[in-house]
Amino acid sequence: METIEIIGALITLAGSIFLVLGSLGLVRMPDLYTRIQAGTKASTLGTILTLFGLGLIHLDWMGKLIILILFVLLTNPISSHILARSAHYIKTPVSKLTKVDKLKDKETEKTSEANHTNPEDEL
Amino acid sequence: MINTILTIATVLIFISFILSGYRFFKGPDTANRTVTFDVMTISSIGLIALIAHFANRIIYLDIAIVYGLLSFMAVIIIAKYLEKELF
Amino acid sequence: MNLKNPAFLFAILLLFWILLSNTLALEFLIPGMLLIVLIIVLFCRNCKIFDGAKTTPKAFIYTLVYIFVFLGELIKSNFDIARRVLSPKLPVNPGIIEAKTKLKSPMGRMILANSITLTxxxxxxxxxxxxxxxxxxxxxxxxxxDMSSKIIRRFEKYLEEIYD
Incomplete structure (x- = not known):
């Protein structure tokens, strides 16, 4: 019984270390998209490990913690995805290191096409 | 033994709050601040669970569930607002 | 087995209710069941979660394999981020690329996008x-x-057995 609790505490510790690394990524990364990369992944796994470790310490809490884990696993990627989408839509500046931007190419293509074919629709 | 390890974990989560707080105040625009806000709320779910352990009360986990739901809603609403689809 | 059967939805929602209330006492179960019946009557017609899901035994095995592959990738991605953040030179080389998927159902595409986010x-x-x-x-x-097909195929080869 004692060993499983210590394993749970160590898993919780590992989760909090990942959370610190994710925040360090938020501080160090050069632009919004790379910050989302660091933030989302680290906070998802960090929180999951923290909750799972606590579940090993209190085995009777496991049900609620599993609900929380599923919830974080489903919603966190969606919120980061929708945030990146709106950020790209309002043209948040990307870092100078960025090499290719296919989404921007598509958007400029679409607007120029619209301007060529039916310019009167806008009026 | 277990409480020592968990106290270290709590301190580490607070350090992560301080690091993301730096980005929250410095962040050049709203989108950057929202990313930081998202990371901070998701980590505070873990923090609430740790507080539930220290207080030995399972009822605090319900607060964590509602808190996660509200933060998810908040991020989506801010994103929609940035896209100017709310008007 | 038909996944759009209301009884299946009832079983899933009841499981969540038991996990959430953390007890099997009858005074918690009966209000839960009443609520679940209400939800199914009100919302079941518009529920599209299982559209395009397959119910063969092969799909079930692939779901289990997929979960383990996914968890492995999640842990790998965190070590990848940790390596990049901790190295003093900050080795990033970002860009946005496009990739085509063969999956048809909205749910399959949503799971694919979520998995790509966490890899x-x-x-x-x-x-x-x-x-x-x-x-x-x-x-x-x-x-x-090459890169985009490699990113997509890593999960698509499992997901196309589960979803259309």
Whole structure:
């Protein structure tokens, strides 16, 4: 019984270390998209490990913690995805290191096409 | 033994709050601040669970569930607002 | 087995209710069951979660394999991020690439996009019909097509057995 609790505490510790690394990524990364990369992944796994470790310490809490884990696993990627989408839509500046931007190419293509074919629709 | 390890974990989560707080105040625009806000709320779910352990009360986990739901809603609403689809 | 059967939905919702209330006492179960019946009557017609899901035994095995592959990738991606953040030079080489998927059902595409978000160095920015726009932290300019197909195939080969 004692060993499983210590394993749970160590898993919780590992989760909090990942959370610190994710925040360090938020501080160090050069632009919004790379910050989302660091933030989302680290906070998802960090929180999951923290909750799972606590579940090993209190085995009777496991049900609620599993609900929380599923919830974080489903919603966190969606919120980061929708945030990146709106950020790209309002043209948040990307870092100078960025090499290719296919989404921007598509958007400029679409607007120029619209301007060529039916310019009167806008009026 | 277990409480020592968990106290270290709590301190580490607070350090992560301080690091993301730096980005929250410095962040050049709203989108950057929202990313930081998202990371901070998701980590505070873990923090609430740790507080539930220290207080030995399972009822605090319900607060964590509602808190996660509200933060998810908040991020989506801010994103929609940035896209100017709310008007 | 038909996944759109209301009894299946009832069983899933009841499982969640038991996990959430953390007890099997009858005074918790009966209000839960009443609520679940209300939810099914009100919302079941518009529920599209299981559209396009397959129910063969092979799909079930692939679901289990998929969960383990996914968890492995999640842990790998965190070590990848940790390596990049801790190295003093900050080795990032970002870019947004496009990739085509063969999956048809909305749920399958949503799971694919979520999985890509949680794998090493990539996340989905936008989905436009069958095209996914993926932000990658480490791109290889000469081999863009190779890269996008590699990112997609890693999960698609499991998901196309589960969803249409």
């Amino acid at each position: 090493p160095g990539t996340f989905t920015v936008e989905i436009d019909n069958d095209t996914l726009y993926i932000h990658s932290i480490d791109i290889d300019e000469e081999h863009l097509d």
